Amino acid sequence: MKLKRAHYLILMCITIVLGLLSRKVAFIPLFVGDSLYAFMVYWLCRFIFFHRSFNFCFVSTLVLCFAIEFLQLVQHPLLISVRSHQLLRLLFGQGFLWSDLIAYIAGAFFAFLLDRSIHSYKKN
Numbered sequence: 001m002k003l004k005r006a007h008y009l010i011l012m013c014i015t016i017v018l019g020l021l022s023r024k025v026a027f028i029p030l031f032v033g034d035s036l037y038a039f040m041v042y043w044l045c046r047f048i049f050f051h052r053s054f055n056f057c058f059v060s061t062l063v064l065c066f067a068i069e070f071l072q073l074v075q076h077p078l079l080i081s082v083r084s085h086q087l088l089r090l091l092f093g094q095g096f097l098w099s100d101l102i103a104y105i106a107g108a109f110f111a112f113l114l115d116r117s118i119h120s121y122k123k124n
Helices: 001-024 030-048 055-070 077-084 086-092 097-122
Strands: none
Touching: 001 030, 030 055, 030 097, 055 086, 055 097, 077 086
């Protein structure tokens, strides 16, 4: 059981590194980083909600990503100060974009498919 949880933690760390690299390389489109963000959130949900279903983690990922994106529309002084910190800006973003929602759906869906395929491969 702990090995499986560690598996999701390792996947999350790898995804974070890839996401940070995607922001540093100019020729990689921005939506790739947003999709990787959803991947990372999916791995986090699988780590936290280890015994829950794939579907639960997929929906949880979308709810969390969408909530963070829509929260960017709120310009409360506390949230503005949180977004001014570089690390927190990576977590909570800077500005609302509809295209980010599409990237989150794609990223969460592909993470969901990858996770299910890994688990079905292990059973065979």
